[in-house]
Amino acid sequence: MRYIRPLSIEDAVGELAKAVGPAAILAGGSDLLVRMKGGFIEPELIVDIKAIGGLADITETADGFRIGAAVPCAVLGENKAVRKAWPGVVEAANLIGSKQVQGRCTITGNLCNASPAADSVPALVAAGAKAVVAGPSGKRTIAVESVPTGPGRTSLAKGEIIEAILLDKRPVHAGDAYLRFIPRTEMDIAVVSAGVNLTLDDKGAIKTARVALGAAAPTVLLVEEAGQVLVGSKLDEATLERLAKICSGACRPIDDKRGTIEFRRKVAGVLAQRAAAIAYKRAGGK
Amino acid sequence: MAGVAVSTTINGDAVEYLCQPDETLLEVLRDRLGLTGAKEGCGTGDCGACSVIVDGRLVCSCLVLGAEAEGRKVETIEGMAHGDQLHPLQQKFIEHAALQCGICTPGFLIAAKDLLAKNPSPTEEEIRFGLAGNLCRCTGYDKIVRAVQDAANVMKGA
Numbered sequence: 001m002r003y004i005r006p007l008s009i010e011d012a013v014g015e016l017a018k019a020v021g022p023a024a025i026l027a028g029g030s031d032l033l034v035r036m037k038g039g040f041i042e043p044e045l046i047v048d049i050k051a052i053g054g055l056a057d058i059t060e061t062a063d064g065f066r067i068g069a070a071v072p073c074a075v076l077g078e079n080k081a082v083r084k085a086w087p088g089v090v091e092a093a094n095l096i097g098s099k100q101v102q103g104r105c106t107i108t109g110n111l112c113n114a115s116p117a118a119d120s121v122p123a124l125v126a127a128g129a130k131a132v133v134a135g136p137s138g139k140r141t142i143a144v145e146s147v148p149t150g151p152g153r154t155s156l157a158k159g160e161i162i163e164a165i166l167l168d169k170r171p172v173h174a175g176d177a178y179l180r181f182i183p184r185t186e187m188d189i190a191v192v193s194a195g196v197n198l199t200l201d202d203k204g205a206i207k208t209a210r211v212a213l214g215a216a217a218p219t220v221l222l223v224e225e226a227g228q229v230l231v232g233s234k235l236d237e238a239t240l241e242r243l244a245k246i247c248s249g250a251c252r253p254i255d256d257k258r259g260t261i262e263f264r265r266k267v268a269g270v271l272a273q274r275a276a277a278i279a280y281k282r283a284g285g286k
Numbered sequence: 287m288a289g290v291a292v293s294t295t296i297n298g299d300a301v302e303y304l305c306q307p308d309e310t311l312l313e314v315l316r317d318r319l320g321l322t323g324a325k326e327g328c329g330t331g332d333c334g335a336c337s338v339i340v341d342g343r344l345v346c347s348c349l350v351l352g353a354e355a356e357g358r359k360v361e362t363i364e365g366m367a368h369g370d371q372l373h374p375l376q377q378k379f380i381e382h383a384a385l386q387c388g389i390c391t392p393g394f395l396i397a398a399k400d401l402l403a404k405n406p407s408p409t410e411e412e413i414r415f416g417l418a419g420n421l422c423r424c425t426g427y428d429k430i431v432r433a434v435q436d437a438a439n440v441m442k443g444a
Binding site for chain 1: 306308334346400419
């Protein structure tokens, strides 16, 4: 096995592209090292991306925020500007693991680990976040929801690295929220979760809405119909009922020790309602 | 396998070592450098017994590669006391009997040190959340929380 710490994204991409055996990208390592220890992966090459310029930085741009792939969630949580603009994304990212894990784990890693129960991913999908992918044939920017294709699988090709996550600049009346159900008070894997992102018009009616569910299908789900049903409303009772019904119906969950299919369907709807209410309030709705 | 040459700083001292690319920082500390204060409980980042501080961030050393310590500043339990002078947290852990078997204690002390560095006056709830990444199967946590509260008071007065 070889460990390398390239200084440029081009070198990192080049090393990954020409790697013969299994290769792994290392940022926080909170998934990778556990999988290595468990014998689930035996990489011949580990590419540590933390020394690559810009990857450890959060940058405010004209369009919003650029969160480098090596930014630990603890650092993200300490960034006041991102927290103010995207509280749902930040609270989701800060739910991952303990203080110790927060010091290492990244939202890009959470996305690329491709767990259906990844906490930050429903919030990112609801937020309409994008991933900047660097690869052998250059760079491309793709929607976050197009990265995971199944449990532990992504759409990234050999040699490709996500170098940053992009979040849009926020209009005045906007809010997002993320909620998950776990049987304890903290440090657990989501049994089911929901992220909601809203913008309102001047009268407090919902102008745009995106709803995403976690641990409800093989990948995090963007439920477009759930977003559509919210548009034009002020989150009245009847709209919230329809939201819950659509979310419950969109789930394709598994039965396991952490929750039954029936339970996950029901709770997905409830969490979507509650997350929508929090997002609405954060957006200034009454 | 060729080793990786690493130059780092541990508890203020410049340290150089060779390690294998898949060796964790915890293994390096314990098996190569003889710093056996950090313990391996789970090896998967769940128990916090291997907690160390790297560049001001609390981490599980079982989830860091030894090679990653290049150019970093690592703080371990061995650097917590000044000679014979115990850190207030260590003193209060003894006074409050905040340990029984002691395996989790170095991790708790490092995590508590990090907590108080960032929040010198934590509430009981903040202490409990702040130390939630450290597991203790003996004490039931209450004595640990009391010790951290007491140490926080002492450190504020200092």
